[in-house]
Amino acid sequence: MNTRVMIAEDEPLMRERLLEMLRVEWPGADVVLVAENGNDAWDGFLEHEPDVVFLDIRMPGLSGIEVAQRIGKAAHVVFVTAYDQYALEAFDAGAIDYLLKPVQSDRLAKTIARIRDKVQAPPAEMGDILRLLRAKMPEAEPEKMKWIKATVGRQIRLIDVEDVLFFQSDTKYTRVVLADSEALVKIALKDLLGGLDGERFWQIHRGTVVNVKAVAAVERVDAERLQVIVKGSDEILPVSRTFAHLFRD
Structure with missing residues (x-):
């Protein structure tokens, strides 16, 4: 059975690039949704229940971190970011993976190989990694509704x-x-x-x-x-x- 994949990325060119690269590097992936912001990403996740989610860290509405927090253990998450200062050591802990923009085909191929190895296993707990990421980007935290x-x-x-x-x-x-x-x-x-x-x-x-x-x-x-x-x-x-x-x- 094909792996169900969702992409959430607010930059049009990056969306199209990642979609096209996935078609080439992972023909067995079934891309069920391409979202342009965090709110649509979360709504689409609930509707389509993908196995793997590629999330831009910074998006309008819910951030990629907030979407990942809500996903929890329901899917495997790969973060996509233009900022390597966002605690890449946290990604390298092995619970999730990351892609740096502009995404390179050889790096995407390694990510896909890693996903294939563990896609049948339950997704890992991301709590500690998300806390590390939040600590690195406090300015991205929106003020909460009172x-x-x-x-x-x-x-x-x-x-x-x-x-x-x-x-x-x-x-x-x-x-x-x-x-x-x-x-x-x-x-x-x-x-x-x-x-x-x-x-x-x-x-x-x-x-x-x-x-x-x-x-x-x-x-x-x-x-x-x-x-x-x-x-x-x-x-x-x-x-x-x-x-x-x-x-x-």
């Missing part, structure tokens, strides 16, 4: 993000659920993600992000499925297979 404006009836409310139990996608809107009420914001969930603290808010489903402090318990539905019980809410939130590892480690 308040959110939301419609409640005829009113516009200013809601403290820490009071939110969970966010849930609702067509063009996002439900903002609190212990005593709920509201709607006219922002897609994927566009909210970049402003939320990934340590505090966990995505557990393509359409659901939960406040970790609001998780009362996690129940096993069957051998494959989990669901979250939320403090202060009667709703039960399903956990998709992509995010089950969050509660199993």
Whole structure:
């Protein structure tokens, strides 16, 4: 079976170059998505569930590091960067690989060979490497959202993000659920993600992000499925297979 691959790169020429090089160097790869920014990369990852992801470190919206943090152990990650000062010693730890721009065919061939050797094995834990990368590029960290404006009836409310139990996608809107009420914001969930603290808010489903402090318990539905019980809410939130590892480690 072909390996499913996703590319996330905001530079058009680099996107096309990497795509063409993959066609030549790895004809067995099935490129399921080419994303132009971090938000589309994450949304596309949830839809296509690729085995391998090539991520530019710096992208509009979610950065490559933030996307990798959300991917966790769900796929093998290769970072693509123009900046060799971004802790290449961390990449060389062997958990993931990296490509320096402009990508050279011989270096890509080595990366592909490394991926082929381990693509059938579970992806490695990236926590320590991501922390090293964040420490090397603090200026890339966007300020996290503290308040959110939301419609409640005829009113516009200013809601403290820490009071939110969970966010849930609702067509063009996002439900903002609190212990005593709920509201709607006219922002897609994927566009909210970049402003939320990934340590505090966990995505557990393509359409659901939960406040970790609001998780009362996690129940096993069957051998494959989990669901979250939320403090202060009667709703039960399903956990998709992509995010089950969050509660199993």
